[in-house]
Amino acid sequence: MLYIDMPELPEVETIKSQIEEITPFTILSEEYSSVVSSILKDKNKHFEVTGHTVSKMGRKGKLLYFELDDDMYILSHLGMSGSWRISKTKVIEKHTHVQFEVKGKKGNKFFIAYVDPRRFGNMYFVYEEEAKKHFNELGVDIGSPEFTTDYIYDVLKKHSSKVLKPFLLDQKYFAGCGNYIASEICARAGIRPTRKCGKVTRSEADKIREATESVLKGSIENNGMTFSGGYSDTRGEKGEGVQNLVVFYQDVCGLCRTTKVKKITLAQRGTYYCPTCQK
Numbered sequence: 001m002l003y004i005d006m007p008e009l010p011e012v013e014t015i016k017s018q019i020e021e022i023t024p025f026t027i028l029s030e031e032y033s034s035v036v037s038s039i040l041k042d043k044n045k046h047f048e049v050t051g052h053t054v055s056k057m058g059r060k061g062k063l064l065y066f067e068l069d070d071d072m073y074i075l076s077h078l079g080m081s082g083s084w085r086i087s088k089t090k091v092i093e094k095h096t097h098v099q100f101e102v103k104g105k106k107g108n109k110f111f112i113a114y115v116d117p118r119r120f121g122n123m124y125f126v127y128e129e130e131a132k133k134h135f136n137e138l139g140v141d142i143g144s145p146e147f148t149t150d151y152i153y154d155v156l157k158k159h160s161s162k163v164l165k166p167f168l169l170d171q172k173y174f175a176g177c178g179n180y181i182a183s184e185i186c187a188r189a190g191i192r193p194t195r196k197c198g199k200v201t202r203s204e205a206d207k208i209r210e211a212t213e214s215v216l217k218g219s220i221e222n223n224g225m226t227f228s229g230g231y232s233d234t235r236g237e238k239g240e241g242v243q244n245l246v247v248f249y250q251d252v253c254g255l256c257r258t259t260k261v262k263k264i265t266l267a268q269r270g271t272y273y274c275p276t277c278q279k
Ligand SMILES: [Zn+2]
Pocket: 253, 254, 255, 256, 257, 258, 259, 274, 275, 276, 277, 278
């Protein structure tokens, strides 16, 4: 199976919203797979979450988090193939590494489980102070109101010699942006992915902001993006965001509907663009 559809902001946001619908809930028991240590790296040190209540869900960039009482947090990076499931019955899916039996607000019991076939995801059970360190490592979330034209223009100017598309993947500046989003942003903003950041004008920075908004909206409204079956939401369902793509994994550009999309490799990542629409 190909994992080109690794979770980016819209996929993590989808999972966050779905778990959020059932908050608050209290963890009744916790269970781990025998290989969980490759995901939950500090398993021997981590605290038990049984008996604690998850009051809120959050997301910064691609980092999903659970807020518990007593300043506890569960941080979850989904890596390449991680997802969470919500189920009325115990999750018996292969590659289930963490499973909580929980009690919801109406006293109903269900299961919340972390599933990750390739185990590139990681998880941390930490107190608030440590959680904040993780949040601070991430830059402005590309879906937040702080992602303004001024911000984009300033960051690009400060890194003028960098190449635009690979730079958009830097989580210190563009938290939540991943490979398909970066290609799509460049396409909708009309800028070649190979452009030097310093050559992006202010009005193009504004187009990047608009393009980001439209890419995220199209994807989130369709519960994220599934290309080859790698990503699924908490119900195990695929996202339908693929229909909104204009260049990523497309043959013909979805904007001009005439030019054949070009595929190149930039910083080891597959990159797609339209030679007509992007300058
Ligand atoms: Zn085009």
